[in-house]
Amino acid sequence: MSSSSDSTPAPASPAAGRTSLRVRLLLSLSSVLAFVLLGECVARVREPGPFSLVDTNPYLTGEKSHEVRHRPGFEGRWDSTWYRINGRGMRGPDIDWSLGDEELRVVCLGDSCTFGKGVLEEASWPRQLERLLQEALPEGQRARVANLGINGGDATSAHELLREQGLALRPDLVVYGANVNDFPNAVEAVNQKVFNEAPLKRLIPQGILDPLNRSALYRWARSLYYQSRRAQDWAAAEALAASMGEAPAESPAWARQRARVEAIQRDALAAGARCAIVLFPYESQIYLDSYDTSAIERLAALCAELEIPFIDLAEVFREHFRSAGEDLFIPGDRYHPNAGGYTLVARALLRLARTEGLLEAEESSAEDPPR
Amino acid sequence: MKFLRDNWLWIVGPIVLLALLVALFVAMTSGSGLENNTYDLG
Numbered sequence: 007m008s009s010s011s012d013s014t015p016a017p018a019s020p021a022a023g024r025t026s027l028r029v030r031l032l033l034s035l036s037s038v039l040a041f042v043l044l045g046e047c048v049a050r051v052r053e054p055g056p057f058s059l060v061d062t063n064p065y066l067t068g069e070k071s072h073e074v075r076h077r078p079g080f081e082g083r084w085d086s087t088w089y090r091i092n093g094r095g096m097r098g099p100d101i102d103w104s105l106g107d108e109e110l111r112v113v114c115l116g117d118s119c120t121f122g123k124g125v126l127e128e129a130s131w132p133r134q135l136e137r138l139l140q141e142a143l144p145e146g147q148r149a150r151v152a153n154l155g156i157n158g159g160d161a162t163s164a165h166e167l168l169r170e171q172g173l174a175l176r177p178d179l180v181v182y183g184a185n186v187n188d189f190p191n192a193v194e195a196v197n198q199k200v201f202n203e204a205p206l207k208r209l210i211p212q213g214i215l216d217p218l219n220r221s222a223l224y225r226w227a228r229s230l231y232y233q234s235r236r237a238q239d240w241a242a243a244e245a246l247a248a249s250m251g252e253a254p255a256e257s258p259a260w261a262r263q264r265a266r267v268e269a270i271q272r273d274a275l276a277a278g279a280r281c282a283i284v285l286f287p288y289e290s291q292i293y294l295d296s297y298d299t300s301a302i303e304r305l306a307a308l309c310a311e312l313e314i315p316f317i318d319l320a321e322v323f324r325e326h327f328r329s330a331g332e333d334l335f336i337p338g339d340r341y342h343p344n345a346g347g348y349t350l351v352a353r354a355l356l357r358l359a360r361t362e363g364l365l366e367a368e369e370s371s372a373e374d375p376p377r
Numbered sequence: 378m379k380f381l382r383d384n385w386l387w388i389v390g391p392i393v394l395l396a397l398l399v400a401l402f403v404a405m406t407s408g409s410g411l412e413n414n415t416y417d418l419g
Contacts, residue, residue, distance in 0.1 A: 030384055034391040041392045210406060227403045 041222065049222035050163050054126045055088025064089045072155060085296065086225050087123050087155075092148070094171060096128055097153045103175050110139055112151040113172040113279070115164035115270070116183025119286040119343065120155025124336045129345035130155075131183075134352035142356065142365050146373060150175075155183065161266030167268040168270060173277045177362060180274040181355060182267075185286045186341070229338025239340055240290035247290075247298040251293060264308060271314055280362055283309055287320035289340045315358055322354050323347065 034079055050057055062082035066075045079229050080091040092100040114132040122130025132153040139149035152175055154167045164182055172180065194216040218224045232239070267283070274281040285305055309316035323334050323343075334347035343351070359365045381388065 033384060034387045037388040038391045038395055041395070129412045215406065224399075227399055228407050231400075231403050231407055316406070 038312070045223045046221060047224040050083070051085050052226065053083070053088070053222055054124070055083060058083045061222075063083065063092060073166075075159065076156065085123070086221060086222070088126060090127050096171070097121055097130065097155065098133065101150060101152075103150065103152075108146060109148045109150055110143060110179075111175055112136075112139070112149070112179045112181060112361075113161075113171065113175055113177040114153050114155060114181050114183065115168055116155045116181075116286075117159040117185050118157040119155065119185055119341065120159075120183040121157055122153070122348065123157055123224065124153070124339065124342050125345050125348065127153075129348060131343075131348040131351035131355070134349055135355050138356045139354050139359065139365070142359075144366075152177075161176075161263060161270065165266055165269045165273070167275055172174070173273060175276070177279045179280045179282065179359065180270065182270055182281070182283045183286055183316060183351075184283055186288065211271065232338040232340070234288070236293075240294055243288055243290040243340065244294070244298050247301055252269045260304075267308060267314070268312065271312055280315075280364070282315040282317070282355070282358055282362075284317040284319055284344070284355065286341070286351075287323050289335050291320040292323045292334060315362065316353050317358060319351060319354065322350050326350055 047057075047059070050059065061084050062080075064077055064080045064082065064084050066077055067073070076089070076091045076095045076097070077092060078093050078095045080089055082089055090099070092098055094100075112132070112135065114135075120130075120132065122132075127133060130153060132151045132155070136149050136151035139151070143149055152172065154164070154172055155168070157161060159167075161182070162183070168180065271281045283305070285302060297320070299320075302320060306316050306318060326332070327334060332346055334343055334350070336342045337342050356365070359361065
């Protein structure tokens, strides 16, 4: 009969136990790092454009927010968008603008919705408009469209860019893409609401939050979170819209906005160009059964008074959504249209080009909105 | 392979914990989707 002590394993030494724990901790750390790296790569593959492992800053920043400009010749990824900036600092390829007079030239001003945040350059509405115009022009004539949109822009920066670069291109049409950035106190109201709803955000320095935006994995997680709270965001957007429209017409804020629009129109007309304004919609205006129109009516009235053609893109988007049922915004984004949304913008401006006499009118065409 | 099988919790557990922490952090610092319109200009 054997002794029980012969089958009992020798107890592990403390040193062996510590080694085992260290190995396991190292295994855990390696797993987490591998997961983060893999997740970051997958998130970057999901974003449009060539793959890049890091974000690179495409901006030259002045002292004031409206002095932000693109780095000429820049190419790289920043904040979910692939940037390809030409030698003039505009999004798009380098173009020889010194060609002949048989050209229809359009200069596009505005913010990220004109720039085309989140979509490839060829899907932005200025580039789509260029293709549509080229198809509509007689043989031998060319369409050239310059995208002077810049993220975070407003009417002040748009007017500056028009004077810095746009007028030198001798445009036939200047289009300003207005947005919520243009309405008095709108950005301040949004910022206030965001910070009120995110108490932890007030405790974390912006210097820590900003680097997180460099992570595609973080951007993806955030867009999933935003997508999960669409209904709440839509309700909040409608409340903000109502407050934007309430600012008195004689208020200094609206007076400044009027002055900026007048300045864009004045400079465009002085250069022999027509001027038009489109107002970009946001999600709640498209997907809810009804929405506040006070801010739209305010801008439309201003354009009517100044005799500037005005396109309410909310109506364009709603008509298309009601008939086709397609999503028209980037997932998790309340403001930025996707490529399909920008197609609607380009088609609306093609129709405007016809009514303004820049193109021959047609009885009906493919770009007419579905009824 | 036996080592990995025997220690799978040390591999999966921290990943799950990290994912939950990231989700919580995003929810507490993102607030509202309306902030999409405030831009990161570097």
